[in-house]
Amino acid sequence: MEIRRRQAQVVPSGWPEQVHPVLQRVYAARGIAGPGDADHRLARMLGFDALGGIDRAVALLAKAIAEGQGIVVAGDYDCDGATGTAVAVRGLRMLGAQQVGYVIPNRFLHGYGLTPALVASMPTAPDVLLTVDNGVASIDGVAAARARGSVVIVTDHHLPGPSLPAADAMVNPNLDGDGFPSKALAGVGVVFYLLLALRAHLREAGHAAARDADLSTLLDLVALGTVADLVPLDFNNRVLVDAGLRRMRQGRACPGIVALVEASGRSMEALSAVDLGFAIAPRLNAAGRLEDMRLGVEALLTDDAAQARGWAMQLDTINRERRQLQADMVADAEAMVARTQVSGDAAGVALFDPSWHAGVVGLVASKLKERLHRPVLAFAPAGDATDELRGSGRSIAGFHLRDALALIDARHPGLILRFGGHAMAAGLSLRQADFPLLAQAFDRIAREQLDESALAARVHTDGGLEPGDLCIELALQLRQGGPWGQAFAPPCFDDVFVCLGHRVMAGRHWRLDLVDPRDGRRHQGVMFNVDASHVPARELRLVYELDINHWQGRDSLQLLVQHMLPA
Helix, strand or coil, X not given: CEEEEXXXXXXXXXXXXXXXXHHHHHHHHCCCCCHHHHCCCHHHCCCCCCCCCHHHHXXXXXXXXXXXXXXXXXXXXXXXXXXXXXXXXXXXXXXXXXXXXXXCCCCCCCCCCCCHHHHHHCCCCCCXXXXXXXXXXXXXXHHXXXXXXXXXXXXXXXXXXXXXXXXXXXXXXXXXXXXXXXXXXXXXXXXXXXXXXXXXXXXXXCCHHHHHCCHHHHHHHHHHHHHHCCCCCCHHHHHHHHHHHHHHHCCCCCHHHHHHHHHHCCCCXXXXXXXXXXXXXXXXXXXXXXXXXXXXXXXXXXXXXXXXXXXXXXXXXXXXXXXXXXXXXXXXXXXXXXXXXXXXXXXXXXEXXXXXXXXXXXXXXXXXXXXHCCCEEEEEECCCCXXXXXXXXXXXXXXXXXXXXXXXXXXXXXXXXXXXXXXXXXXXXXXXXXXXXXXXXXXXXXXXXXXXXXXXXXXXXXXXXXXXXXXXXXXXXXXXXXXCECCECXXXXXXXXXXXXXXXXXXXXXXXXXEXXXXXXXXXXXECCCCCCCCCCCEEEEEEXXXXXXXXXXXXXXXXXEEEEEC
């Protein structure tokens, strides 16, 4: 593994004296031009006017509210879709809609998005069908819904294919020619913007409910869905996430999020974007992966704290099952790689096992991508009587996964039955008999687009710290300087330490007793998910984050070790 240090040509001036020079350096390495770019006040978020299609969508929803029409929100079975569904249902009710329901596809029965199967599962056709976090690829599903008499409004953020569904309105910042400055909105962000526009329209029309509607109460859900979907945390998304985190830390989150934070063992007062991504979102996602995401949506919709705790306990139990299933499947995948030596021979890796669970293959792809530093596709049986496989992929920098699937589709028409996604993550379906051809085609495109240097494992750090900077005060500033996440990486550093000893926690984590050889000060370190049978060397170069350990009412500095290399 190669360590590369992020470089900033110039650290801008004008920072307040209390902003630590290390944080200034970290900001500069991420393109922050000065204090203004770190000002995440909600008043600085982008306006909704530039979103294409939003006027038409607002007009249709305003008409539905005025006429008492039934509105059904069609969400998705991941965390972005679940939070987006809850935002839409809660927001529409706040704005005066009297009949608002929702449907979530079951990935094993209906497939992804607004499919004809999902439309057919609705006992009656709603007056208005509003998609959230899906729909841009749902050509047949939109047609089926409109054939039943529904007005269809699509809100999505996924990249469009060559053809668009014939929806009555479509809001998606990633449509060709759309003028919205940020293309990084998650699905939950898109529908939140639609609600803002709808409220403005209704207020102008003198609507009483809209006058009193406080849509900022939905920002905890917007923050969770945005972080969970791994969209880039550009400035606008950081504004949204920061506002949502502040609501949570102030004790103003919805009961479902409060209960999920409690189930995860995290502190609400110190909650971070990292906590949302690694502790809260997986508990919601587990329902969509293994059972039914309606469990997650109900947890986010209830205003009853006791009921929310009950849902959260169910979600936590499902997540424990997911973790064990994931561990078993990752072990299978690693054994498969070792047998075939695929990591050394392939630039793009495709794996399939008939015993795998279709709801967990994305997590397997993510783990293998991290370990092999190659784009990975993982497949499992679709779970029905057909010979169809469902796959999920994760990519590395320099390889646009959805575009790669589109290229395979162009070169081998009919090979991929369905696909969609982003640069770094995508999903697809194909016939089981076609898996070998797909694996070959995927590797061929990866070889064309990735050279040897792109396939080399690297870790980027913010350089070293002076001994005096290893302190809880800087750790606190770095934590508060976010929100950190996708494309706005949490600050991490690399330095040499002496390891005086270690102990194993829970069979798979290390607690490390470290010494900085420059000044002899001792520091506590922790490293998660290690091979506990190994023993760390005495002298080590550590890639680490400054972290704050909360224990028995006291805070202390600890080094959260990400990577361990020879000194």
